[in-house]
Amino acid sequence: MPVSPAGPLSRDPIQEAHRQWGQHGWGEVADGMAAITSVTRTHQIMMARIDEVLRPLGLTFARYELLTLLSFTRAGALPMTKASARLQVHPTSVTNAVDRLEAADLAQRVPHPTDRRATLIKITEAGLALAATATAELNARVFAAPGLSDSQLRQLIRILAEFRQNAGDFSSENSASSWQPDDPE
Structure with missing residues (x-):
C-alpha cells in the first residue's frame, strides 16, 4: 500500500x-x-x-476496539463507564461508538442488573462475528507484518511503555520496565 x-x-x-x-x-x-x-x-x-x-x-478503529473489548468479557457486556476507562477515551466517544454499533445491530444498551444508574453495552452475535472477522483480517494484513523485526518490535514496545508510564498513562506499580512481550528467543 x-x-x-x-x-x-x-x-x-x-x-x-x-x-x-x-x-x-x-x-x-x-x-x-x-x-x-x-x-x-x-x-x-x-x-x-x-x-x-x-x-x-463497515468499522472504524474505535468501533472495532469497542467490539473487541466486549468480545473479551465473560458476559459480552461492560458498563459504559468501564468501557470508556479501558479504552482510555472520553465517555462521549464511547456513546458515539455505541450509537453506531447499535444502528448496525452489532451492540445494544441494556440495563445493569444491579445498578439502576448504569447502562451496559452488550455485544450481539453479529457483533461477535464481525469482531472475529475483523481481528483475523487485521492479524493477517497488519499486525503480522508491522514493518519491524521481532527484536525491534519488542524494543519499541518497551520504549513506548516507558514513555506512557512517565506521562502518567498508568501507575508505577505496573512498571514499564517489567512489561515484557512474549519473547520467543
Missing part, C-alpha cells in the same frame, strides 16, 4: 525538518521535535493500514 498518492518521497521530510530546526537555532530541541513528528507520522501510516482493512467491514 503506498503511503501517499504520489508514492514515496525522495527524502525524509522529518530529517530535513530536524536539520532546519538546528540551523534556525533550535538544535537543542531538534531531537524531541523529530521524535514527536516521527511518532505522529507513524501513527498516520498505521491508521491508514488499519482503515484499509476495517473500512470494507
Whole structure:
C-alpha cells in the first residue's frame, strides 16, 4: 500500500525538518521535535493500514476496539463507564461508538442488573462475528507484518511503555520496565 498518492518521497521530510530546526537555532530541541513528528507520522501510516482493512467491514478503529473489548468479557457486556476507562477515551466517544454499533445491530444498551444508574453495552452475535472477522483480517494484513523485526518490535514496545508510564498513562506499580512481550528467543 503506498503511503501517499504520489508514492514515496525522495527524502525524509522529518530529517530535513530536524536539520532546519538546528540551523534556525533550535538544535537543542531538534531531537524531541523529530521524535514527536516521527511518532505522529507513524501513527498516520498505521491508521491508514488499519482503515484499509476495517473500512470494507463497515468499522472504524474505535468501533472495532469497542467490539473487541466486549468480545473479551465473560458476559459480552461492560458498563459504559468501564468501557470508556479501558479504552482510555472520553465517555462521549464511547456513546458515539455505541450509537453506531447499535444502528448496525452489532451492540445494544441494556440495563445493569444491579445498578439502576448504569447502562451496559452488550455485544450481539453479529457483533461477535464481525469482531472475529475483523481481528483475523487485521492479524493477517497488519499486525503480522508491522514493518519491524521481532527484536525491534519488542524494543519499541518497551520504549513506548516507558514513555506512557512517565506521562502518567498508568501507575508505577505496573512498571514499564517489567512489561515484557512474549519473547520467543
